[in-house]
Amino acid sequence: MNTPTRLKDCFAALKQQNRPALVSYLTAGDPDAETSRRLLHGLPEAGVDIIELGMPFSDPMADGPAIQKAALRALEGGQTQVKTLDMVRRFREQNSTTPIVLMGYYNPIYCYGVERFLTEAASAGVDGLIVVDLPPEHDEELCQPAAQHGIDFIRLATPTTDAKRLPKVLSNTSGFIYYVSVAGVTGGSAPTPERLEASVAQLREYTELPIAVGFGIRTAEQAATIGRFSDAVVVGSALVDCIEHASTPDEAVERVHGLVSELAESVRACRTASEPQVC
Amino acid sequence: MNQFVNLPDTNGLFGSFGGRFVAETLMPLILELQDEYAAAKNDPEFQRQLAYFQGDYVGRPSPLYFAERLTEHFGGASIYLKREELNHTGAHKINNCIGQVLLAKQMGKKRIIAETGAGMHGVATATVAARFGLPCVIYMGATDIERQQPNVFRMKLLGAEVIPVTSGTGTLKDAMNEALRDWVTNVDDTFYIIGTVAGPHPYPAMVRDFQAVIGHETRSQMLEKQGRLPDSLVACIGGGSNAMGLFHPFLNDPDVQMIGVEAGGKGVKSGLHAASLNGGTPGVLHGNRTYLLQNEDGQIIDAHSISAGLDYPGIGPEHAWLHEQGRVEYVSATDDEALEAFQICCRQEGIIPALETAHALAEVAKRAPRLPREHLMVVNLSGRGDKDMMSVAHHLGEKFQ
Numbered sequence A: 001m002n003t004p005t006r007l008k009d010c011f012a013a014l015k016q017q018n019r020p021a022l023v024s025y026l027t028a029g030d031p032d033a034e035t036s037r038r039l040l041h042g043l044p045e046a047g048v049d050i051i052e053l054g055m056p057f058s059d060p061m062a063d064g065p066a067i068q069k070a071a072l073r074a075l076e077g078g079q080t081q082v083k084t085l086d087m088v089r090r091f092r093e094q095n096s097t098t099p100i101v102l103m104g105y106y107n108p109i110y111c112y113g114v115e116r117f118l119t120e121a122a123s124a125g126v127d128g129l130i131v132v133d134l135p136p137e138h139d140e141e142l143c144q145p146a147a148q149h150g151i152d153f154i155r156l157a158t159p160t161t162d163a164k165r166l167p168k169v170l171s172n173t174s175g176f177i178y179y180v181s182v183a184g185v186t187g188g189s190a191p192t193p194e195r196l197e198a199s200v201a202q203l204r205e206y207t208e209l210p211i212a213v214g215f216g217i218r219t220a221e222q223a224a225t226i227g228r229f230s231d232a233v234v235v236g237s238a239l240v241d242c243i244e245h246a247s248t249p250d251e252a253v254e255r256v257h258g259l260v261s262e263l264a265e266s267v268r269a270c271r272t273a274s275e276p277q278v279c
Numbered sequence B: 001m002n003q004f005v006n007l008p009d010t011n012g013l014f015g016s017f018g019g020r021f022v023a024e025t026l027m028p029l030i031l032e033l034q035d036e037y038a039a040a041k042n043d044p045e046f047q048r049q050l051a052y053f054q055g056d057y058v059g060r061p062s063p064l065y066f067a068e069r070l071t072e073h074f075g076g077a078s079i080y081l082k083r084e085e086l087n088h089t090g091a092h093k094i095n096n097c098i099g100q101v102l103l104a105k106q107m108g109k110k111r112i113i114a115e116t117g118a119g120m121h122g123v124a125t126a127t128v129a130a131r132f133g134l135p136c137v138i139y140m141g142a143t144d145i146e147r148q149q150p151n152v153f154r155m156k157l158l159g160a161e162v163i164p165v166t167s168g169t170g171t172l173k174d175a176m177n178e179a180l181r182d183w184v185t186n187v188d189d190t191f192y193i194i195g196t197v198a199g200p201h202p203y204p205a206m207v208r209d210f211q212a213v214i215g216h217e218t219r220s221q222m223l224e225k226q227g228r229l230p231d232s233l234v235a236c237i238g239g240g241s242n243a244m245g246l247f248h249p250f251l252n253d254p255d256v257q258m259i260g261v262e263a264g265g266k267g268v269k270s271g272l273h274a275a276s277l278n279g280g281t282p283g284v285l286h287g288n289r290t291y292l293l294q295n296e297d298g299q300i301i302d303a304h305s306i307s308a309g310l311d312y313p314g315i316g317p318e319h320a321w322l323h324e325q326g327r328v329e330y331v332s333a334t335d336d337e338a339l340e341a342f343q344i345c346c347r348q349e350g351i352i353p354a355l356e357t358a359h360a361l362a363e364v365a366k367r368a369p370r371l372p373r374e375h376l377m378v379v380n381l382s383g384r385g386d387k388d389m390m391s392v393a394h395h396l397g398e399k400f401q
């Protein structure tokens, strides 16, 4: 059964520990079903607090080359929506605490059937959804039905979301809010920490929700800097690159979990260093 | 009776089709564009400038030409060609580009981007960008660059940067993905000139309005020539802009029949085609809900057509709606049928049509012979075929030797 409080519990616990969450992004089925399963199952032990699992789509308009290629690898390996939900179900048999957020584009969900998808996602143990191409103007499509299934709908706020629009973006958002650090696609250039800190501070004036920051974060050092003032840091393309550059499945697993461990160590220490604490 | 011309609604919906399914980064800009366009529509100064450029720069009005020899050849309906191929740059595409570039100027944008398939929209965009002194980047699939070489060179001459897109099959859909990625990244200073009646609201309505000059002219030209409205209108459909431009001003005239011709590739049953309405299902792509070529898991399937400008797995949302309403009939023509009609037009009328347009002519070949001479049929001659010489030579190679 779905526990809609997993995300809430996770952020509450981390607040106690005074550290940000490490959020990882991987595409389901990348580079193949079995390796993807191994990658997923090893993430909590390597130090991930929240898992974002991408539902591959043939036309990922908001993604850069790394995640585009990951989606293609997954689709070429025969990944489907059914298989992605099944991955979550099997993960939940072994782990009942780490939140899983499915991330992707609307069309595969729409074609699957919104009700069918939400019912199966809830029973598989999905905690949240991030659907890049569903702005609040289309909330009746998926966001509102998701709430009825106890699934959080996590929205992106971006550098172009101004104060006038922010309340609209925040309404019906739950779980956390994902601040996209730069206008652009995934895997792009890194934001400057100063500007980012100001943006996150501004966002906090409008919401009590935890604020995750993503897009362009690749290294342990960046994660630490951003983790000082945000509630979660999201790393995606850098992990996906590890898969692309590995020559065997074993190497892919080793590299991904290796980078996750480095990032995890860094976010665990980021606020206990000399910097003053936020949050 | 306004049942067909009051849409889209304020959310950009034509029934359940259309909408604005885009990333949050783009939303503020899209809302701004919607407001700017709404203002421009009612701004006499904007309309005056638009009319000026349509006239002195594009060369409008385009003639409505009675194709006497083609009429004789098919031996049935009287065939009229709306000569959009005589516009500056050789297709209907510039009608829309001129409108959008004026809007871009008004919004203070500093850079123009566009996607292109056949290269006609790319050339038209590069042209208006040159005219208004704006830097211009065109995304074009690598496969299309291969088959539309002359247009690639034209764009470069006009000062545009042509960026080859290798993702997917390197055709129009991939070029559009890449243009959207550029837009998200450069949202502050960049205006995206979408080339057809697709994309997020307000694009489908805005492009339609800029192209509707085709239908408005046709209406008054036919009234002048024959004292009545045409009986049928035929146009090819890639995204559907030349068709929508011709059809829209007649939607509320119940006696005017309309036929949109999709690219049937090697046949709709073969799976190798670009006929979204005849061989697709509803889905969400490139900012709108419409009919798409996709598998049951919602993954987009690559389209196939001999003509790069029709090689797109979707169709404008208003067409999807008109299809479901039954107001417009949507059929398809295969690669071979288009090639055949292409040659007939060359030989009978001394007009070399674009391969896209040849699909509309293929439907005329099927339909006209069964109709009486009193039947007035207007075909949108959406573009000229100079760009297609290499492809056609390739396909007809043996016969020419």
Ligand SMILES: Cc1ncc(COP(=O)(O)O)c(C=O)c1O
Residues within 6 Å of the ligand: B091, B092, B117, B118, B119, B120, B121, B195, B196, B197, B236, B237, B238, B239, B240, B241, B242, B243, B308, B309, B310, B354, B356, B357, B382, B383, B384
């Ligand atoms: C001459 C010509 N006709 C038709 C099309 C198809 O586009 P649409 O359906 O938007 O008119 C194109 C596209 O490149 C074209 O170049």
